[in-house]
Amino acid sequence: xxxxxxxxxxxxxxxxxxxxxxxxxxxxxxxxxxxxxxxxxxxxxxxxxxxxxxxxxxxxxxxxxxxxxxxxxxxxxxxxxxxxxxxxxxxxxxxxxxxxxxxxxxxxxxxxxxxxxxxxxxxxxxxxxxxxxxxxxxxxxxxxxxxxxxxxxxxxxxxxxxxxxxxxxxxxxxxxxxxxxxxxxxxxxxxxxxxxxxxxxxxxxxxxxxxxxxxxxxxxxxxxxxxxxxxxxxxxxxxxxxxxxxxxxxxxxxxxxxxxxxxxxxxxxxxxxxxxxxxxxxxxxxxxxxxxxxxxxxxxxxxxxxxxxxxxxxxxxxxxxxxxxxxxxxxxxxxxxxxxxxxxxxxxxxxxxxxxxxxxxxxxxxxxxxxxxxxxxxxxxxxxxxxxxxxxxxxxxxxxxxxxxxxxxxxxxxxxxxxxxxxxxxxxxxxxxxxxxxxxxxxxxxxxxxxxxxxxxxxxxxxxxxxxxxxxxxxxxxxxxxxxxxxxxxxxxxxxxxxxxxx
Amino acid sequence: xxxxxxxxxxxxxxxxxxxxxxxxxxxxxxxxxxxxxxxxxxxxxxxxxxxxxxxxxxxxxxxxxxxxxxxxxxxxxxxxxxxxxxxxxxxxxxxxxxxxxxxxxxxxxxxxxxxxxxxxxxxxxxxxxxxxxxxxxxxxxxxxxxxxxxxxxxxxxxxxxxxxxxxxxxxxxxxxxxxxxxxxxxxxxxxxxxxxxxxxxxxxxxxxxxxxxxxxxx
Numbered sequence: 001x002x003x004x005x006x007x008x009x010x011x012x013x014x015x016x017x018x019x020x021x022x023x024x025x026x027x028x029x030x031x032x033x034x035x036x037x038x039x040x041x042x043x044x045x046x047x048x049x050x051x052x053x054x055x056x057x058x059x060x061x062x063x064x065x066x067x068x069x070x071x072x073x074x075x076x077x078x079x080x081x082x083x084x085x086x087x088x089x090x091x092x093x094x095x096x097x098x099x100x101x102x103x104x105x106x107x108x109x110x111x112x113x114x115x116x117x118x119x120x121x122x123x124x125x126x127x128x129x130x131x132x133x134x135x136x137x138x139x140x141x142x143x144x145x146x147x148x149x150x151x152x153x154x155x156x157x158x159x160x161x162x163x164x165x166x167x168x169x170x171x172x173x174x175x176x177x178x179x180x181x182x183x184x185x186x187x188x189x190x191x192x193x194x195x196x197x198x199x200x201x202x203x204x205x206x207x208x209x210x211x212x213x214x215x216x217x218x219x220x221x222x223x224x225x226x227x228x229x230x231x232x233x234x235x236x237x238x239x240x241x242x243x244x245x246x247x248x249x250x251x252x253x254x255x256x257x258x259x260x261x262x263x264x265x266x267x268x269x270x271x272x273x274x275x276x277x278x279x280x281x282x283x284x285x286x287x288x289x290x291x292x293x294x295x296x297x298x299x300x301x302x303x304x305x306x307x308x309x310x311x312x313x314x315x316x317x318x319x320x321x322x323x324x325x326x327x328x329x330x331x332x333x334x335x336x337x338x339x340x341x342x343x344x345x346x347x348x349x350x351x352x353x354x355x356x357x358x359x360x361x362x363x364x365x366x367x368x369x370x371x372x373x374x375x376x377x378x379x380x381x382x383x384x385x386x387x388x389x390x391x392x393x394x395x396x397x398x399x400x401x402x403x404x405x406x407x408x409x410x411x412x413x414x415x416x417x418x419x420x421x422x423x424x425x426x427x428x429x430x431x432x433x434x435x436x437x438x439x440x441x442x443x444x445x446x447x448x449x450x451x452x453x454x455x456x457x458x459x460x461x462x463x464x465x466x467x468x469x470x471x472x473x474x475x476x477x478x479x480x481x482x483x484x485x486x487x488x489x490x491x492x493x494x495x496x497x498x499x500x501x502x503x
Numbered sequence: 504x505x506x507x508x509x510x511x512x513x514x515x516x517x518x519x520x521x522x523x524x525x526x527x528x529x530x531x532x533x534x535x536x537x538x539x540x541x542x543x544x545x546x547x548x549x550x551x552x553x554x555x556x557x558x559x560x561x562x563x564x565x566x567x568x569x570x571x572x573x574x575x576x577x578x579x580x581x582x583x584x585x586x587x588x589x590x591x592x593x594x595x596x597x598x599x600x601x602x603x604x605x606x607x608x609x610x611x612x613x614x615x616x617x618x619x620x621x622x623x624x625x626x627x628x629x630x631x632x633x634x635x636x637x638x639x640x641x642x643x644x645x646x647x648x649x650x651x652x653x654x655x656x657x658x659x660x661x662x663x664x665x666x667x668x669x670x671x672x673x674x675x676x677x678x679x680x681x682x683x684x685x686x687x688x689x690x691x692x693x694x695x696x697x698x699x700x701x702x703x704x705x706x707x708x709x710x711x712x713x714x715x716x717x718x719x720x721x
Contacts, residue, residue, distance in 0.1 A: 032552055032656035157587060165591035174613040181617045185624045192628055196654065200552075203651035222632070223639035226653040227661075228562060230635045231554035236567035237631035241624060248620045255613055459553040466557055469530035 025119050025460045028304035032458050035305070039197075039452045040204055042300050044213075047447065050299065055443050061436025068429035069144060077147045079426040086409040086421035091145040093401040094431050096256055097284070098138035099179060100277075100397060103249055104285025105131025106186050109193070110245035113238075119313055121456040122305050125197075126296065127289045128190040129449070133441040134288070135183040137434040142175070144430075171258035178255040185248055189241045192234070196455040199224035253281040260404065267347035267408035270335060276328035280397060283321035283367070286314050287393035294387045296446060305452050312380045318393060319374035325400070326368025343413065351407045355420055359399050360407070366396020515636055519643050520690045521546070521664040522674055522697065523650055524683035525657055529555045532658040535681035536561045539662065542677060546663030550644075550653035572630035573623050580622025584615035647687050647694035664690075671697070 030038070072079055082089050105128040112120040143152050155176045157166055166173050202217035224230070254274035261273040290311060297306040333352075336344040351360050370392050373379045380386070411418045445451065462468050526532040532549055539547055540563060547562055549555070559566075592598070593606035632638070644650055644661075653659050660683070662674050675686045675697045686697040 036552075036655045157591060163596060165596055168588045168592055168614060169610040171613075174617070177614050177617040181621045185620060188624050188628050192631070196553075200654040203654045206651055207648070218640075222637040223642055224637065224654075225642065225644055225650075226550045226552060227635075228549040228551065228554070228558045229564065230637070231551070232559055232564055233567045233569055233631045233634045235554050236569045237627045240569065240573050240627040244620050244623050244627070247616075251613070251616060251620075258613075455553045464529060464553060464555075466530040466533045466555060469528055 024462075025307075025309075026122065026305050026457060027307050030304060030461065032461065032463070035457050035461070036200055036204075036454055038302055038305060039450045039454050039457075040201055042446070043201060043448055043450060044204065044208070051443065051447060055440070055447075058436055058439040058443055061432060062440050063436070064429055065433025065436045068426055068433045069140075071426060072144055072430065073149055077145060079424065081422055081424040081427055083419050083421060085412045085417050085419050086406060088405050088409060089421060090402075090423040090427035090431060091141040092259075093398065093405055094434065095138050095141035096277075096401045097394075097398050098134045098141075098434065099256055100253060100281035100284045100401075101288045101394070102131045102134035102138060102182075102186075102285065103253060103278070103281035104289050105129070105134075106182070106189065106245045106249040107282055107285065108289070109189055110242040110249060113242040114246060118460045119310055121453055121460050122307070122310055123289065123293060123314075123452075124456070125190075125193065125449075125453045126293060126445075126451050127285075128186060128193070129442065129445045129451075130288060130292060131186050131285075132183065132190060133438050133445075134285075135179065135186065136441065137438050139179065139183070140430075140434055140437070142179075171255065171262045174255045175259060178252045182248055182252045185241070185245055189245055192237060192241065193453055193456070194449065195221055195224050195234075196226065197450040197453065199226065200454055201450065250278055253277040265408050265412075266341070266343040267332075267336075267351070267404065270332065272328055272331060272335070276325065279321045279324040279328065280367075280400060283318060283325055284394050284397035286317045286321070287390040287397075290314050290318070290386055290390040291394070292442065294383055294390070296451065300446070300451065302452060305457060308381050308383075311383075311386060312377075315374045315380040315386055315389075318389070319371050319380075322367055322371035322393065326364070329364065329368065346411075347408055350411060351403055354407065354411070356403060356407045356410075359403050363396050363399040363403050366392040367400060370396075515639070516641060516643060516691070518546070518663055518665065519661070521666070521669065521688070522662045522671070522678060522686055523550075523644070523647060523689050523694075524660045524662075524675075524678035524681075524686045525649060525652075526660060526682060527658070527684060529658055531682050532660055533557055533561050535660050535678070535683070538681050539660070539677065543668050544662055544666055544674075546666035546669070548661040548663070550650060550657075550659040550661065552654055552656060552658075555658075567634070569627065569630050569634060572634075573626045576626025576630070577619050577623035580619040581615050583622065584618035585611065587618075588614060643689050643691050643694075647689050649685065649687060649694070650689075661689075 026035070028034075077091075080089060080091065105124075108120050108127045109124045112124075143149060146152055154160070155166055155173065166176075198217050198221035202214055202221050205211075205214035205217055254277065257273035257277035260268035261270060263269060293306055294311065297303050333348050336348040339345075351357075370389050373385065373389065406421050410421050458464055524535070526535055529551065532551070533555060536547060536549060536558065540561070545563075549558060549562070551558070588611045589606045597605045599605065649657070650659055651657075660678065662669060662678070664671075666674075668674070671688065675688075676699075678686050679699050687694045688697050
């Protein structure tokens with residue numbers, strides 16, 4: 001909170017008030033080469049023991065994943081805790097939860113890009129990777145919940161022996177399209193962003209004489225040279241992809257919410273669902289990014305690239321979206337009362353005070369109450385606290401979906417069929433298993449792929465701007481290095497000397 | 504067919520035969536590009552670790568035409584989404600449910616939208632690669648070890664040998680005059696350093712200095 005006094009204290013020498021833009025986006029006064037070195041070296045060094053330990057835990061959970069899937073496919077969905085009024089349970093809760101988490105990556109890459117939020121460059125690569133892996137985990141549940149998983153192609157418009165087509169008027173089918181296209185476009189976006197960085201890895205491999213690595217990286221970097229004639233089309237492609245991904249990311253969770261909102265189940269049939277689901281998705285996605293990056297920036301020693309300022313900005317997003325979600329919970333109550341429909345009113349009273357009140361209040365505290373701590377700057381910048389809140393946020397968001405799915409279903413219109421639903425050990429095993437899938441993929445990403453967008457971070461360094469060197473627009477500039485006249489700010493900037501620093 | 508493709512690819516690779524000069528920073532590079540254009544050079548390209556602000560204008564490049572490609576593929580996606588839903592539900596296998604229309608545009612919007620985005624995104628990436636001539640496994644520029652730093656912290660200016668004003672010695676001198684730190688001549692035979700006028704040459708003229716490397720000689 002900037003009081004007048006503190007604004008004056010941090011004002012520019014020329015009198016203009018200090019803005020967020022004045023904060024350096026990366027710290028440590030890094031040169032271009034330092035950025036390359038900081039990020040690329042992690043993919044080139046010998047595998048660290050800690051990584052191997054983490055990876056073996058992840059593989060262990062992958063074993064649980066395989067076991068849970070095998071048991072499920074062998075026996076059918078009867079191994080889950082579903083019963084007659086509650087025909088949806090953990091599977092859709094987990095699906096919506098993972099898809100929601102998968103929203104942060106594209107939000108950071110696309111929406112923050114269009115809004116010219118240059119701080120996104122340090123975190124977008126890892127966030128996009130997280131998105132891809134979260135979507136992969138999400139797709140497990142709808143794929144396997146059909147029971148006969150070998151018939152999943154029925155959901156796609158593929159000509160088949162029954163001459164039948166999917167029901168295009170069903171939101172469940174829109175979901176198939178929305179989520180799979182979201183995954184595809186996110187992958188394209190991620191890969192396009194990776195091309196220049198893979199070329200960096202290729203050229204470093206050549207320099208170090210690692211020819212096999214150079215060939216692999218050369219294959220995936222498609223012969224990228226950094227030509228300006230290429231950058232021109234590349235930047236346009238990136239802008240267009242950002243423009244496409246922005247409505248896409250908003251549409252995905254809207255479509256997911258239609259799965260509920262288009263039905264006539266009390267508590268689901270509301271128009272607030274699409275915006276409320278999207279806000280919740282961003283909320284949980286940012287929380288997952290904070291969870292992962294708090295650990296990764298420490299483990300990989302990239303705290304100068306992913307700074308406390310980055311984390312603070314994400315915590316502000318968590319505060320805002322958490323409050324929107326909390327506001328939506330309260331609005332739902334108001335609308336239930338205002339509608340005058342007794343079934344709606346009962347559904348909401350039952351949520352807050354019925355047999356699932358425990359889940360409801362976990363949701364309320366984790367999503368609405370805890371994030372309010374982020375109003376305090378000191379808390380927003382406290383690593384331990386933000387890590388804890390990022391975890392409680394995702395617990396809260398899991399319970400949000402649990403509350404929505406289970407409380408509306410377990411007491412339907414016919415009281416004689418009311419029942420209490422809970423998941424079984426196999427529900428839990430599959431959910432834990434997806435953590436194995438997620439962490440396996442994320443650890444492989446950290447090990448083999450540049451986890452920060454090298455080229456993009458270089459582009460936001462002050463010395464990337466030609467005006468930094470004092471040549472003006474070039475036409476009437478002078479050729480002498482400005483450093484000689486003392487106009488160049490202190491700090492390393494690339495010179496010919498840096499070419500000799502290879503080992 | 505195959506030989507004409509081969510010819511096209513060779514012509515593409517030939518574009519990159521020429522002089523490559525290294526500059527100290529983005530501003531020096533931008534300035535050198537502007538000056539060489541004033542001298543009348545047109546087959547210029549720069550190689551930088553990130554897109555340098557203002558370089559398109561300095562090189563006189565028109566805006567990318569990628570948007571037109573994406574508009575075309577996106578429209579195709581919208582049309583596909585529309586035709587797919589209309590044909591499958593109203594023509595090929597009509598099922599009357601509760602006297603609802605066999606096809607209506609309202610519930611068709613989500614899938615039309617999703618397919619528009621999918622086709623546009625594929626068009627954006629495919630179009631970008633096609634306009635850039637990527638993937639390009641062979642490129643004479645890969646002979647230059649020095650140019651490998653264009654993906655790290657090097658800023659390079661390339662003058663194509665096909666340029667009308669290209670003259671190996673005079674162009675190299677022009678590059679040095681604009682502040683080049685080093686100049687190399689890159690051709691299909693390899694990369695060799697070009698010395699400043701009055702200094703001893705770095706290497707014999709036809710000996711490739713560096714072996715071919717990177718994406719392989721496919």
